[in-house]
Amino acid sequence: MxxxxxxxxxxxxxxxxxxxxxxxxxxxxxxxxxxxxxxxxxxxxxxxxxxxxxxxxxxxxxxxxxxxxxxxxxxxxxxxxxxxxxxxxxxxxxxxxxxxxxxxxxxxxxxxxxxxxxxxxxxxxxxxxxxxxxxxxxVEPRGLESQLPPPEGLERWVSNPRGREIAPAVDVPSWIEFTKVKGMRPFYTAVDLRKVDVEEENRSRPLHEHRKVQIYKPVGPFPPEEQSCLSICTHIYASDRNGMFAVTAPHNASDNIIHTGSLSHTLIFHANPEKLLFPDTAVGEEGYFNPSSWTVLEQLGDSASEGRGLIRSRIWSADGVLLASVMQDALIRVRVDNGEKAAGKDNKRKPTFSESLKSML
Missing domain, CATH: 3.10.129.10 (Hotdog Thioesterase)
Incomplete structure (x- = not known):
């Protein structure tokens, strides 16, 4: 590879x-x-x-x-x-x-x-x-400043980046099992994005408050003259990763997906460009895994209805600054009745994501 x-x-x-x-x-x-x-x-x-x-x-x-x-x-x-x-x-x-x-x-x-x-x-x-x-x-002079308090688990989320597993290309149980059977190793490209296990934290929450948490940073150095531009583009790039499963996972429905895809995606930055930088992209391995240099992507599935899902995300710095807010409208069709009919344009039975992977083994 x-x-x-x-x-x-x-x-x-x-x-x-x-x-x-x-x-x-x-x-x-x-x-x-x-x-x-x-x-x-x-x-x-x-x-x-x-x-x-x-x-x-x-x-x-x-x-x-x-x-x-x-x-x-x-x-x-x-x-x-x-x-x-x-x-x-x-x-x-x-x-x-x-x-x-x-x-x-x-x-x-x-x-x-x-x-x-x-x-x-x-x-x-x-x-x-x-x-x-x-x-x-x-950039404007300093004015009004306020933000949501950072989540309680933030410090733990960014701790030990080296020990976090690389986020799967598709964060769905059947895909993770498929890659194991096929001997496929997780990998990242362009942005090093790592998964944080928050399953225990989610158990006591209602479905719409379940969180999906990932930490990320760009791969490789930036030209000095494009440090700000490419740092901001990194945040935009990472904001779309695996977000739709923040809607399906609380329902244990990720394996039953029939069709999914982004419809619209909005990201609004709250911080000035200096706070959005990834200044140590070219440092050695020890510096690369410095927890303070990673950014947190916190995703929540606010709504699931009409074959769609709304993903609301927040991007946090390691020290608790709210860097950006994200709203994503996604097409999410899943089989919920275990019958022969599936949501969509016709009544033909379509294979779920899990069924499609099993046919490839």
Missing amino acids: APPATFAESMALQEVMISSPPDIKNNINDAAPTGSRRVFKSTGPAFVPISGVYGGHLLGQSAYAAYKTVDKSFYCHSITGHFLVGGKPKTPFVYTVETLRQGKTYCTRSVQVRQPTSQNNSLLDSEVIFVATVSFKT
């Missing part, structure tokens, strides 16, 4: 000059006028949990593409993405970034993502698979 890609390699883009209209800016530090457009093509690998592309890759790389069109005094403070069509693992992504507004302290970019095939005459003629709105702002 090839070594995991670094986060910087995973985000890599090259600009594509489709045409040269007068509204396209060549200097990324220039403030582009409303309506200007720039196009970028991915060059790095996308993480593939099983067969489809990881949604967090599209979120993070959309933000990274948008970053290339704003002045360095701006940082991303929020992003909302809508997943339209599943991505193909071996096909590059094309990101079209349009300037919606350019202000002095806030600016907004729209990003459309496509995956052109060799049959397309134009990179921009193919189907849009993902759209995002990315908002940027400048």
